[in-house]
Amino acid sequence: MRPRRLPALLVVLALLLAASAGAAKPIAHREVLPNGIVLLVAERPAIPIVVVRTFAHAGAVLDPPDRAGLANLTGALLTRGTAKHSGPELDSAIEFVGGSLSAGAARDGLTASLSVLKKDVGLGLDLLAEVLLTPTFPDDELKRKAAQIQAAIKRSEEDPGTVAGRALAKLVFPSHPYGVPVEGTVESVGKLTRDDVVRFHRGYVRPDTTIIAVVGAVTVDEARREIVARFGGWKAPAEPPPTVSSVTPGATPQTQVIEKELTQATILLGRQAIRQTDPDYFPLTVGSYVLGGGSASRLYSRVREEGGLAYAVYSYANPARYGASFIVSAQTRTAEVPKVVEIMREELARMTREPVTERELKLAKDYLIGSFPLRLDTTSKVADFIVAVEEQGLGLDYADRYKERVAKVTAADVQRVAAKYFAPDTFNRVVVGAPKP
Amino acid sequence: MRPFLVATLVLLLAAAGASAQSSAERVLAATLENGLRVLLQEDHRSPVVSFQMWYRVGSRNEARGATGIAHFLEHMMFKGTPTYGQGQFARLVEQNGGQDNAFTSQDVTSYYVNIAADKIDLVIELEADRMHNLKLDAKDIASEREVVIEERRTRTEDDPGGFLGEEVGAIAFRSHPYGPPIIGFTEDIKRITPEEIRAFYKAYYMPNNAILVAAGDFKAAEVLAKIRAKFGKIPRGTPPPPVLAVEPPQNGERRVIVSKQAQLPIVYLGYHVPNQKSGDAFGLEMLSSILSEGRASRLYKRLVYQRQIALEAGGDYNYFSQDPNLFWFWATPMPGQTPESMEKALLAEMETLKTEPVTEEELQRAKNQVEAAFVFQEDSVHRRASLLARFELIGGYADKDRFVERLRAVTAADVQRVARTYFSDDKKNVGVLLPRP
Numbered sequence A: 001m002r003p004r005r006l007p008a009l010l011v012v013l014a015l016l017l018a019a020s021a022g023a024a025k026p027i028a029h030r031e032v033l034p035n036g037i038v039l040l041v042a043e044r045p046a047i048p049i050v051v052v053r054t055f056a057h058a059g060a061v062l063d064p065p066d067r068a069g070l071a072n073l074t075g076a077l078l079t080r081g082t083a084k085h086s087g088p089e090l091d092s093a094i095e096f097v098g099g100s101l102s103a104g105a106a107r108d109g110l111t112a113s114l115s116v117l118k119k120d121v122g123l124g125l126d127l128l129a130e131v132l133l134t135p136t137f138p139d140d141e142l143k144r145k146a147a148q149i150q151a152a153i154k155r156s157e158e159d160p161g162t163v164a165g166r167a168l169a170k171l172v173f174p175s176h177p178y179g180v181p182v183e184g185t186v187e188s189v190g191k192l193t194r195d196d197v198v199r200f201h202r203g204y205v206r207p208d209t210t211i212i213a214v215v216g217a218v219t220v221d222e223a224r225r226e227i228v229a230r231f232g233g234w235k236a237p238a239e240p241p242p243t244v245s246s247v248t249p250g251a252t253p254q255t256q257v258i259e260k261e262l263t264q265a266t267i268l269l270g271r272q273a274i275r276q277t278d279p280d281y282f283p284l285t286v287g288s289y290v291l292g293g294g295s296a297s298r299l300y301s302r303v304r305e306e307g308g309l310a311y312a313v314y315s316y317a318n319p320a321r322y323g324a325s326f327i328v329s330a331q332t333r334t335a336e337v338p339k340v341v342e343i344m345r346e347e348l349a350r351m352t353r354e355p356v357t358e359r360e361l362k363l364a365k366d367y368l369i370g371s372f373p374l375r376l377d378t379t380s381k382v383a384d385f386i387v388a389v390e391e392q393g394l395g396l397d398y399a400d401r402y403k404e405r406v407a408k409v410t411a412a413d414v415q416r417v418a419a420k421y422f423a424p425d426t427f428n429r430v431v432v433g434a435p436k437p
Numbered sequence B: 001m002r003p004f005l006v007a008t009l010v011l012l013l014a015a016a017g018a019s020a021q022s023s024a025e026r027v028l029a030a031t032l033e034n035g036l037r038v039l040l041q042e043d044h045r046s047p048v049v050s051f052q053m054w055y056r057v058g059s060r061n062e063a064r065g066a067t068g069i070a071h072f073l074e075h076m077m078f079k080g081t082p083t084y085g086q087g088q089f090a091r092l093v094e095q096n097g098g099q100d101n102a103f104t105s106q107d108v109t110s111y112y113v114n115i116a117a118d119k120i121d122l123v124i125e126l127e128a129d130r131m132h133n134l135k136l137d138a139k140d141i142a143s144e145r146e147v148v149i150e151e152r153r154t155r156t157e158d159d160p161g162g163f164l165g166e167e168v169g170a171i172a173f174r175s176h177p178y179g180p181p182i183i184g185f186t187e188d189i190k191r192i193t194p195e196e197i198r199a200f201y202k203a204y205y206m207p208n209n210a211i212l213v214a215a216g217d218f219k220a221a222e223v224l225a226k227i228r229a230k231f232g233k234i235p236r237g238t239p240p241p242p243v244l245a246v247e248p249p250q251n252g253e254r255r256v257i258v259s260k261q262a263q264l265p266i267v268y269l270g271y272h273v274p275n276q277k278s279g280d281a282f283g284l285e286m287l288s289s290i291l292s293e294g295r296a297s298r299l300y301k302r303l304v305y306q307r308q309i310a311l312e313a314g315g316d317y318n319y320f321s322q323d324p325n326l327f328w329f330w331a332t333p334m335p336g337q338t339p340e341s342m343e344k345a346l347l348a349e350m351e352t353l354k355t356e357p358v359t360e361e362e363l364q365r366a367k368n369q370v371e372a373a374f375v376f377q378e379d380s381v382h383r384r385a386s387l388l389a390r391f392e393l394i395g396g397y398a399d400k401d402r403f404v405e406r407l408r409a410v411t412a413a414d415v416q417r418v419a420r421t422y423f424s425d426d427k428k429n430v431g432v433l434l435p436r437p
Helices: A008-017 A070-077 A087-096 A118-133 A139-156 A160-172 A186-191 A194-204 A220-231 A281-292 A298-306 A334-353 A358-370 A379-391 A398-408 A411-421 B005-015 B069-076 B088-095 B117-132 B138-157 B160-172 B186-191 B194-204 B220-231 B281-292 B298-306 B339-355 B360-377 B381-393 B397-408 B412-422
Strands: A029-032 A038-043 A049-056 A100-105 A110-117 A210-216 A255-259 A264-272 A313-320 A323-333 A428-433 B027-031 B037-042 B048-055 B099-104 B109-116 B210-216 B254-261 B266-273 B310-316 B325-333 B428-436
Touching: A038 A220, A038 A379, A049 A118, A049 A379, A070 A100, A070 A110, A070 A139, A070 A194, A087 A100, A087 A118, A087 B298, A087 B360, A100 A118, A110 A118, A110 B360, A118 A220, A139 A186, A139 A194, A139 B310, A160 A255, A160 A264, A160 A323, A160 A428, A210 A220, A210 A379, A264 A334, A264 B138, A281 A298, A281 A313, A281 A323, A281 A334, A281 A358, A281 A398, A281 A411, A298 A313, A298 A323, A298 A334, A298 B138, A323 A334, A323 B138, A334 A411, A334 A428, A358 A398, A358 A411, A358 B088, A379 A398, B027 B220, B027 B397, B037 B220, B037 B381, B048 B117, B048 B381, B069 B099, B069 B109, B069 B138, B069 B194, B088 B099, B088 B117, B109 B117, B109 B381, B117 B210, B117 B220, B138 B160, B138 B186, B138 B194, B160 B254, B160 B266, B160 B428, B210 B220, B210 B381, B266 B339, B266 B412, B281 B298, B281 B310, B281 B325, B281 B360, B281 B397, B281 B412, B298 B310, B298 B325, B298 B339, B310 B339, B325 B339, B339 B412, B339 B428, B360 B381, B360 B397, B360 B412, B381 B397
Parallel strands: A038 A210, A255 A428, B037 B210, B254 B428
Antiparallel strands: A029 A038, A049 A110, A049 A210, A100 A110, A264 A323, A264 A428, A313 A323, B027 B037, B048 B109, B048 B210, B099 B109, B266 B325, B266 B428, B310 B325
């Protein structure tokens, strides 16, 4: 198998990257309910399933500095007990009808996801409303979940990609919550209390910052009726929603080597970049594709096809609500680390020095625009996409604008933006692996 | 592929659905004169198509000393033909907004292109070309060899789960080629010659050893005509030799203990079980669901949730295996727990399955989950096409429609009987990974 797709983590990002549409019809219906909930509905009548995603601005960016992992723990506990049902009762109820209900936090938000057959949508929404509005956070569930998270953090130390990613985030965002792992640390999770979780939920999981997307075999009227019936009475707290600072520029780029007994080294280069609201984001996306996006990219050709130096090598922009990064990544045998780093640096520099060829430019644009239908070909993908564009404030017509903007990018644009963001000396570097072959 | 053992099992499980609706009436099935089997399923919800080639060759068909050759050849399938040279396949697919990839399993090698439906002619052309005209240049083989070894480092050498899975495979099979890893041993990957790869290609890549499946927004009759025009010209080949090895009965427990830098231990258990040709297959399939599907499933609920001794635990049966294979159990003990106590806990669960029938609720839930999974599967053209291929590989795509019905017929007594029949101590293969700091 050839890993040319981005890691699963970046699925939503990938959706945004590839967005464009020929569709004349808006991708979803949007309305704001009186209590501030943004309701998005996309009808897909052919298959009798319904997918619902809720997104609240209650991500790890809101973790207090000494409470890393709080959003993550809160999210994980939502399905572990409500005013009406214990955790195991919730599990049994949804799984008995072959559905699923889960919740969890990421950097910017807390998401709950429901998938059910159409005939069970009433039951599914009842349970979804319970977990969002009336979670009870039982003490024993909190202890259990905290111990599981701590064990998972411990185990993740054996995954070189995770170790490298954590180290790089800290270097790229040294003074912002984005530099702190969403799951926290073994120590910080150990300190979290039920009071912390209750306060976090009460303050930040609130209707006036919540998006609810309903996609599948459901009409707009049905969706509105069912959502209003369950979430219409949800009231926002008196205090205003929290504000979060955007990232501040990174410090002087650094290099960090983390030694592990491994046969292969994981190399990450990373720096801050820009998000979709910056007009330069489109040339950046095209440039990244030419550099390390597909099987015809410069890095793939030199590092993998010609050099046989790596199985996985790629570059990508990683935008989030309060900041963005640009990453170049490869895994190679220990002895070849210097050579691969050198190729990465050379190719980054070449992007700043000379314009990409017309052929490369066309391929990147054709792919980014032409692969759009594949990004929206399942119910879950549509739900992820509409939540992401709403959450990032891009507008439901973002798909069309994206296509137009990508189509307009020139080789000169790419070079100009590369000069700003691809200069090799501006990248932090993390290597996880054995010190010597 | 085989990212690591557990992930592979989960993937297979995900593929093991069936369809609530009859697929037979909507599938155009044909066998060309040269033996190519073609299955076409129209699905007009999105303007996309999933086009898949499934070759009946995997690590099962490999000889000792040449393990990994099927997977090596999968990599080489992207390296060009005289008509479409090095890199052209990927470039053409990307230029047309498509996504492609491939995987190799014990039984099959599968290639897919997901692309806008109006590009299907291009894919037919490319796939027909590389079925018959692959270049297999010695220089390309030399550089790709290094890439495959890097892939092995990622998946096996540096991944504790993959590392242990390979060891358990080695003790469980003494005669059948399911023992060695799909990716092959490093020694073999290094040794395999271009001549051997060319011979392997010639022996297995032919129309009468392949299944072409497509699902998506097309007119089946038109596409069939196009397939005939391109693939029909490829001559029928000499049928590949059958796999004759039959794994002899296991006469006592086998155990392997490995030590590796890791954070937590891992325990794997593998029991020899029959494949779908046996009447017990549906009982085993149900058992697998009851044990592992969701948070209400038995192993999760008891070992992870109630007793809190495992970070994760599950069991899986591969219904689609061409030859009899293993029923796997896996568990990761929580910090402070030993692999010995973990193994005991798993065995105690098996004893319970033998002595007490599963509850009606457990059985009903598992059946509902499988049935719902088949409906969810219909949401993706990629998954629809894959499932048709999987059923075709074991006897006929139309069996897909009887699968749910036959699962529905499984009783608690059946589940108890299969547990008693197959989970005996002297048929156990145990793998333990002891973490080294």
